[in-house]
Amino acid sequence: MNIKWIKNRKSLAFVMAAILVSCSQERSPVTGWAYNDPTNGGFEKPPYEEQETGPGLVLVEGGTFSMGRTETDVTYEWNNVSRRVTISSFYMDETEVSNFSYLEYLFWTSRVFGPTFPDIYYKALPDTLVWREKLAYNEPYVEYYLRHPAYRDYPVVGVNWLQANDFCAWRTDRVNEFILIREGLLEHVPSPSDQDYFSTEAYLSGKWQGQLKQKLPSFDEQNPERDVRMEDGIFLPKYRLPTEAEWEYAAYGLIGNTIGERITDRRIYPWNGHGVRNATDQYMGQINANFVRGAGDYMGTAGFLNDNADVTAPVYSYWPNDYGLYNMAGNVSEWVMDVYRPNTLQDADEFRPFRGNVFTTQKRDSTTLIGGLGGEILTNVDGPVYQKFKHKVNNPSGHGVSGETVEVTDSVLTIMTNDINGNNNATQEGKSDIPGRVQWREVSSTVSTDNLDERRNYKTADYINYMDGDVNSSIFYEQGEDAYTDKADKMMYEYAKTSLVNDKSRVFKGGSWRDRAYFLNPGVRRYLDQRQANAWLGFRCAMTRVGSPVGLGK
DSSP states (O other), X not given: XXXXXXXXXXXXXXXXHHHHHHTXXXXXXXXXXXXXXXXXXXXXXXXXXXXXXXXXXXXXXXXXXXXSOOSOOTTOOOOOOOEEEEEOOEEEESSOOBHHHHHHHHHHHHHHHTTTOHHHHHHHSOOGGGGOBTTBOOHHHHHHTTTSGGGTTSBOOSOOHHHHHHHHHHHHHHHHHHHHHHTTSBOOOSSOOTTTOOOHHHHHTTOOOSOBSOOEEEEETTEEEEOOOGGGTOSOOOEEOOOHHHHHHHHHOGGGGEETTEEOOOOSSSSSSSSSBOOSSTTTTOBSSOSOOBTTBSSEETTEESSSOSSOOOTTOSOOOTTSOSOSSSSOEEEEEEEOOTTHHHHSOSBSOOXXXXXXXXXXXXXXXXXXXXXXXXXXXXXXXXXXXXXXXXXXXXXXXXXXXXXXXXXXEEEEEXXXXXXXXXXXXXOOOOTTSBOXXXXXXXXXXXXXXXXXXXXXXXXXXXXXXXXXXXXXXXXXXXXXXXXXXXXXXXXXXXXXXXXTEEEEESOOTTSOGGGGSTTOOEEEETTXXXXXXXXXXXXXXXXXXXXXXX
């Protein structure tokens, strides 16, 4: 029984109790002891069928495909060599995130954090100034594009990679909060505050400060009621950005060209054929996507506009691909999770390839550890710590002396700068912390409870540079006694000197309203610093599919 199919809207606790009693005699195949039996300690087997589809998502059935270049590399970057990989089934947004959806996020953020931590709201604002050009009049977009109702169904732009991830985290909490309210477990709070808003991670960690309407029944005689657990299958997995491989796989939509186990036709675009116009009899000759047809031609001739959009188009424009996804070519390019490296497609795993792993674990209070285990999970209670940047910059005028750590204000963020050897090659460390969220840290070999010395699959936290930029892969490291000294001057990717690639360079995929047809190919790879944004760059969310890759219906 799937929770979403409860039709009479009775209390979930009542329904679960009835089902648990009815199947209380089901027994373990390994021990013979009965499940859901208070006399055995109350080990429960909750009813569950399969994952509920979250709002706005469609299922992308996984499989194998040739990831990478499918036509001539006109940019001669050779950074997308074709390779066969396998992608697990996952969920993806039907459309790009729209202005109106992002305004909902801004409204909630202002309502909850505005009175106490207004900087959280300001930090979430898109950069509307991305529309400005030196020799073009784009001020109307600066003023109207984000907030005017005429553009509310258009894709949000001016959002950097960090802001897109914050949106995904907010969406996860709001969807799971709605599920608990829908099932009668959580009181609806019309005006949540920064002290009691719902956080999925904090709730599962027992650190949430709000109150439940009622709890689930428990077969533990000492604790007859309990909170929802991950084992109940009620909470949805996290919304997140798709990986590069997932996005590319979903964009091609090759499920429409599959007969049995054979893919009959490879695609250049998310549709069949070598052209950019619709080939069906009903829509013959109409443009399939929003892009630049030629020099100075952004929308065609008056009376018959070829793509009917001067800049972006509404998120439900044109025809969806065979997965039902809109605008996987054109309209706006989209952020993905991956850190950019030119050789990733040659180095990454064949199964669920991804570059960008930084393994983390929840922070715990060391004073409450018992025998090296346990410990109270820590949450952020003192407000946000905004972007503690470590900058290597020339000494700014009026901000102290060379080599001295000084505090300056840039926009709404408080930034710590440190002049080192007069070098203006800037890096940043740390991330923003939202009050009420669970704190996370990178795993470390110096923390005994992480047990990294006993692991074989990884030995450190950060694998962004693995096989492409680390010590072993760099051609600039010398051999001998001084091989690992002064590493900053010998890195393979010397940011802002010989390359624009660093660990903050994130991949974005797909063509946009400002691109020529070549960039509509899903295999094309480009990158941008995760702190930057553009008027042609947006995003959509994804979600992991757990369990069966096709669902019980198949």
